[in-house]
Amino acid sequence: MPALLEGSEAIADAMVAAGCRFFSGYPMTPFTEVLEHMAAKLPGVGGTCMNAESELEAVGMAWGAAATGTPSATGSTGQGLSLMQESLAELTYAAVPLVVLNMARAQGDYWQATRGPGHGDARMPVLAPMDVPEATELTQIAFHLAARWRNPVLLFGDYYLAHTSTSVSVTPLGLPPVAADDWSLDGSTSGTGRARLVSPLGTTKRNDRGGYDLAEHYARCAARTEEMLAGIDPLVETGFTDDAEVVVVAFGTPAKYVRAAVSRLRAEGARVGYVRPITLLPFPTEVVAQAAAGARVVGVYENNQGQMVDDVRLAVAGATPVEFIGRLSLDGSGFGIAPDLDGGYVRERIEELLA
Amino acid sequence: MSGTSHHEATERASMTDYVATDAPPAAGAHLVDDFTPSLLDIGEHSLCPGCGEPIAMRAILEAIEAVGAVSRAIGVIGIGCYTAFSNNLDIEVLQALHGRAPSLATGVKRAKPDTLVLTVQGDGDMVNEGLQEVLHTAARGENVTCFMLDNGVFGETGGHMTATTALGQRTKNTLDGRDAAQHGFPIRLSTLIADLDGAAYVARGAVNNAGNVARTKKMIRRALETQEAGLGFSFVETPDAPDYLTSTLAPVHAPGVLKDVRA
Numbered sequence: 001m002p003a004l005l006e007g008s009e010a011i012a013d014a015m016v017a018a019g020c021r022f023f024s025g026y027p028m029t030p031f032t033e034v035l036e037h038m039a040a041k042l043p044g045v046g047g048t049c050m051n052a053e054s055e056l057e058a059v060g061m062a063w064g065a066a067a068t069g070t071p072s073a074t075g076s077t078g079q080g081l082s083l084m085q086e087s088l089a090e091l092t093y094a095a096v097p098l099v100v101l102n103m104a105r106a107q108g109d110y111w112q113a114t115r116g117p118g119h120g121d122a123r124m125p126v127l128a129p130m131d132v133p134e135a136t137e138l139t140q141i142a143f144h145l146a147a148r149w150r151n152p153v154l155l156f157g158d159y160y161l162a163h164t165s166t167s168v169s170v171t172p173l174g175l176p177p178v179a180a181d182d183w184s185l186d187g188s189t190s191g192t193g194r195a196r197l198v199s200p201l202g203t204t205k206r207n208d209r210g211g212y213d214l215a216e217h218y219a220r221c222a223a224r225t226e227e228m229l230a231g232i233d234p235l236v237e238t239g240f241t242d243d244a245e246v247v248v249v250a251f252g253t254p255a256k257y258v259r260a261a262v263s264r265l266r267a268e269g270a271r272v273g274y275v276r277p278i279t280l281l282p283f284p285t286e287v288v289a290q291a292a293a294g295a296r297v298v299g300v301y302e303n304n305q306g307q308m309v310d311d312v313r314l315a316v317a318g319a320t321p322v323e324f325i326g327r328l329s330l331d332g333s334g335f336g337i338a339p340d341l342d343g344g345y346v347r348e349r350i351e352e353l354l355a
Numbered sequence: 356m357s358g359t360s361h362h363e364a365t366e367r368a369s370m371t372d373y374v375a376t377d378a379p380p381a382a383g384a385h386l387v388d389d390f391t392p393s394l395l396d397i398g399e400h401s402l403c404p405g406c407g408e409p410i411a412m413r414a415i416l417e418a419i420e421a422v423g424a425v426s427r428a429i430g431v432i433g434i435g436c437y438t439a440f441s442n443n444l445d446i447e448v449l450q451a452l453h454g455r456a457p458s459l460a461t462g463v464k465r466a467k468p469d470t471l472v473l474t475v476q477g478d479g480d481m482v483n484e485g486l487q488e489v490l491h492t493a494a495r496g497e498n499v500t501c502f503m504l505d506n507g508v509f510g511e512t513g514g515h516m517t518a519t520t521a522l523g524q525r526t527k528n529t530l531d532g533r534d535a536a537q538h539g540f541p542i543r544l545s546t547l548i549a550d551l552d553g554a555a556y557v558a559r560g561a562v563n564n565a566g567n568v569a570r571t572k573k574m575i576r577r578a579l580e581t582q583e584a585g586l587g588f589s590f591v592e593t594p595d596a597p598d599y600l601t602s603t604l605a606p607v608h609a610p611g612v613l614k615d616v617r618a
Contacts (some may be wrong), residue, residue: 044372048465052458053491054487055456057491060455061458061465062462062509062596063462064459064462065461065463067449072462072466086381087455090452119605185429185447186470187446188427189447190426190446191393194445195448197442197447198449200452201450207443
């Protein structure tokens, strides 16, 4: 039954429904309320929520819990995520599943989200919901993908997602089961001669073939990453792109404004369409390229100085001009409340492309 | 004197008459005794000759057996020379990043409270990079055991100053010795931890002679027993280096039991 919930609580409910039993976090606006709700909800289902002393400790605690096979999550906002990057990269090399939330301030963390995490060739899938109901679904998908690919997965939201109250209910998606856990730690293989090892340096033991071989291990990690990115179907929404002269690409909260503006312009007869990437990694390259193929120009609207526009240009590969029509828009708090998120303003930016 | 030398040379020469080195051995070589701890996969290491880390590791592994917790044991290993053991143990291992092991141990223990969770870290890992993590883990009274193998330098990078390096100690980046005015004062981690209410057992051992090894083994066992009894955070550090370094570090980091809530 639907209830009026703020996004943070709906996401917390979705995490619990997805089986999450360990959460650790450090307060930071606009992420803080997710931590509050997890602290309130997890003990009731036999889970644990840790008030970590820093983001470094938050990701470390979640890493430890996740290594025991316990569905686990952590999160922060962009600055806190910056502190976690080293661990997130190593989690990919150690093949440990973890869900990570970024309740970001505006959209300046696109590169952090999609180019990271951290050092080396690590990648983590990124899901960017447009609103609270979609977030409850993508949260469940994030836990599924993390377990399926044994990799961190990022849920990329913002102030609006975390703090908007909506009538919403968490509907279990019934995602397919993942392979049985044959890797996690509980101590039971200690003393058997084949004690398990969960390590970002590899899993070959001294009595296998002499031990860690980092060249071999990183090559194997790269192959795993490639397989993962090829194995995840990009999620994307499109509207009116078939005969569009102008195609606008946007993600997350601003995409909702773009969608509304495009729909109105279309109703008035303008040949304009939109593409909304829902997975930012893997990026819906083919859908963007296809939508751009018949267009005169592609506009990219983001609440930053132009980051996803790079991926759009890579997708379009020079076939159609790509114009950045967004900009960083914040109020004095810096938390991501954007004066530009206004139907009239977004419409004007699109109309400039139609002119 | 010359007479003695002559006599020895003669005796050595005469011994060769009785050892036929050009003939194959009459019997195959056999191991008189295998001293490899049962929780170590391969009884060899690539650490520097004389290093005390293998002695400390042996003591930790034997203590896990002694408290009867083998099938519940999970080791969280930091980054340093001792990382060479992380894929050579017959206990489950979670390899951590430099400095972060106590947080990972916290996650493991909270998710699986029935396990015996221990970290192995060095002074660089624990006192430099991860000081905040170990202090907060202790302050929380986290029911895990942390071991610090203190060689007074970053051994793996080649011997650079750490936060435990003694004043006057020469390292590769304190060539004239650690100078307080330039490099600050060493941190006595055990002392800091013992002051925290969450810490239940805190001790500083040494592995530079048989007597100290025996005393340190008791400390390690007592630390694990403290965890098994659910009493809170337990901690043992030991200088793991040869005798000269143990004596260099000893005036700063004096051995002994600093805290034992069961005493």
